[in-house]
Amino acid sequence: MRNVTRSPNSHRTPGSSGTSVSALQGEDLRNHRFDYLIVGAGFAGSVLAERLAAGSNKTILVVDRRPHIGGNAFDYYDDAGVLIHRYGPHIFHTNSQRIVDYLSRFTDWRPYEHRVLAQVDGQLLPIPINRDTLNNLYGLNMATEQEAADFLASRAEPVDDIQTSEDVVINQIGRELYEKFFRGYTRKQWGLDPSQLDKMVTARVPTRTNTDDRYFGDTFQQMPREGYTKMFERMLDHPNIKVLTDTDYREIRNEVNFGELVFTGPIDEYFDYRFGKLPYRSLQFKHESLEQEHFQPVAVVNYPAEDVPYTRISEYKHLTGQVHSRTSITYEYPSAEGDPYYPIPRPENAELYKRYQKLADETPGVTFLGRLGTYKYYNMDQVVGQALALYKRIEGAAHTQGERAGAEEARQVARQAQ
Numbered sequence: 001m002r003n004v005t006r007s008p009n010s011h012r013t014p015g016s017s018g019t020s021v022s023a024l025q026g027e028d029l030r031n032h033r034f035d036y037l038i039v040g041a042g043f044a045g046s047v048l049a050e051r052l053a054a055g056s057n058k059t060i061l062v063v064d065r066r067p068h069i070g071g072n073a074f075d076y077y078d079d080a081g082v083l084i085h086r087y088g089p090h091i092f093h094t095n096s097q098r099i100v101d102y103l104s105r106f107t108d109w110r111p112y113e114h115r116v117l118a119q120v121d122g123q124l125l126p127i128p129i130n131r132d133t134l135n136n137l138y139g140l141n142m143a144t145e146q147e148a149a150d151f152l153a154s155r156a157e158p159v160d161d162i163q164t165s166e167d168v169v170i171n172q173i174g175r176e177l178y179e180k181f182f183r184g185y186t187r188k189q190w191g192l193d194p195s196q197l198d199k200m201v202t203a204r205v206p207t208r209t210n211t212d213d214r215y216f217g218d219t220f221q222q223m224p225r226e227g228y229t230k231m232f233e234r235m236l237d238h239p240n241i242k243v244l245t246d247t248d249y250r251e252i253r254n255e256v257n258f259g260e261l262v263f264t265g266p267i268d269e270y271f272d273y274r275f276g277k278l279p280y281r282s283l284q285f286k287h288e289s290l291e292q293e294h295f296q297p298v299a300v301v302n303y304p305a306e307d308v309p310y311t312r313i314s315e316y317k318h319l320t321g322q323v324h325s326r327t328s329i330t331y332e333y334p335s336a337e338g339d340p341y342y343p344i345p346r347p348e349n350a351e352l353y354k355r356y357q358k359l360a361d362e363t364p365g366v367t368f369l370g371r372l373g374t375y376k377y378y379n380m381d382q383v384v385g386q387a388l389a390l391y392k393r394i395e396g397a398a399h400t401q402g403e404r405a406g407a408e409e410a411r412q413v414a415r416q417a418q
């Protein structure tokens with residue numbers, strides 16, 4: 001029998017008094033009944049736990065097998081005292097004021113507009129491609145959007161039936177720019193040629209004729225002022241919420257007395273891979289601390305060349321605004337093995353997910369939520385939105401038809417929000 005211990009965050013912010021997440025110090029799990037068991041302390045699990053506790057006075061046990069809360073958004077101060085993101089740079093951006101208002105209960109914000117450069121032909125060039133990218137790459141002096149549009153049109157190679165990622169990009173900007181900026185990066189990132197990937201993968205990458213070099217176009221682009229982990233600590237700091245880290249759901253599922261289960265881990269794992277594994281792309285992160293104040297001009301530099309083994313390098317001080325005599329960076333190496341990060345967008349994988357989804361529909365008492373529970377690449381704001389939508393349905397339905405019916409309905413919404 002495992003006791004609930006106070007271990008939501010294995011890394012302490014220097015100078016902070018530690019976490020304030022409530023816990024059942026040394027008490028036996030069997031003495032408690034929880035209305036909900038939530039698996040995963042990332043955005044999906046934490047937002048839902050907060051709402052159920054603060055909004056509906058439910059009791060919740062949140063378990064996470066990692067040694068910390070925050071899921072992939074977890075940040076911490078490394079040995080050099082620099083705030084870094086353990087699972088790669090997480091930039092918060094959204095067009096939803098509702099989601100900003102909700103998260104603002106737990107954090108202040110620091111304005112930050114994300115800019116990315118790509119190392120191409122020995123130069124650092126803005127990505128998404130804009131007029132400056134083209135001018136610098138080709139030694140041109142285009143001054144208007146029309147000139148840049150005409151230039152791109154002259155390069156574009158129209159594809160009649162756009163099916164793959166390669167088709168999308170070649171149709172838009174032609175083969176040369178495709179090869180310089182997209183092909184190598186995509187091959188490294190996915191372990192697949194763009195011609196094998198669904199068109200939606202690169203359809204997300206805009207090409208611009210102006211000189212806007214912001215990576216995202218969202219109305220709200222800011223970072224939690226004290227970091228994500230602090231925000232999660234405040235979110236989970238409620239007497240009705242108990243947090244158990246370093247604990248796999250399977251270790252405690254038979255020991256905990258709970259009503260409903262919300263699972264934000266991998267849906268295929270929950271069902272013991274009954275229909276086979278849902279394919280994911282993983283990443284290996286190499287964190288480095290450097291004896292210098294700055295490393296690169298922006299937070300993220302992409303390396304599309306195939307002879308460079310990593311895809312990008314991130315330097316966190318640009319994101320956090322931290323002033324420090326040292327700096328810390330992270331190299332990202334895509335890999336087939338490791339934690340599940342990116343669902344691989346291919347039709348056969350979507351079909352496989354549908355089989356799990358159907359099984360989930362037929363399984364009472366459990367709701368799947370979040371990027372792993374619903375096998376979708378979601379940004380953080382989308383996962384917050386998904387969790388808030390689920391809560392709204394649970395709450396609404398509880399008022400009318402009773403808890404179980406509400407949870408059933410909530411399951412539908414979680415799927416519709418995908």
Ligand SMILES: Cc1cc2nc3c(=O)[nH]c(=O)nc-3n(C[C@H](O)[C@H](O)[C@H](O)COP(=O)(O)OP(=O)(O)OC[C@H]3O[C@@H](n4cnc5c(N)ncnc54)[C@H](O)[C@@H]3O)c2cc1C
Pocket residue numbers: 039040041042043044045063064065066070071072073087088089090091092093247248249250264265266283341342369370371372378379380381383
């Ligand atoms: C490299 C990278 C960069 C990203 N950058 C951005 C960005 O810049 N902006 C943005 O908006 N989004 C970004 N994202 C997406 C963002 O990480 C997700 O939207 C967010 O993490 C989803 O939250 P979640 O709660 O669904 O999942 P997660 O954060 O993955 O949380 C799920 C949790 O469940 C736990 N878990 C799983 N199975 C079990 C089990 N059996 N028992 C116990 N615990 C379990 C896991 O340990 C994990 O902590 C990025 C993702 C990656 C991979």
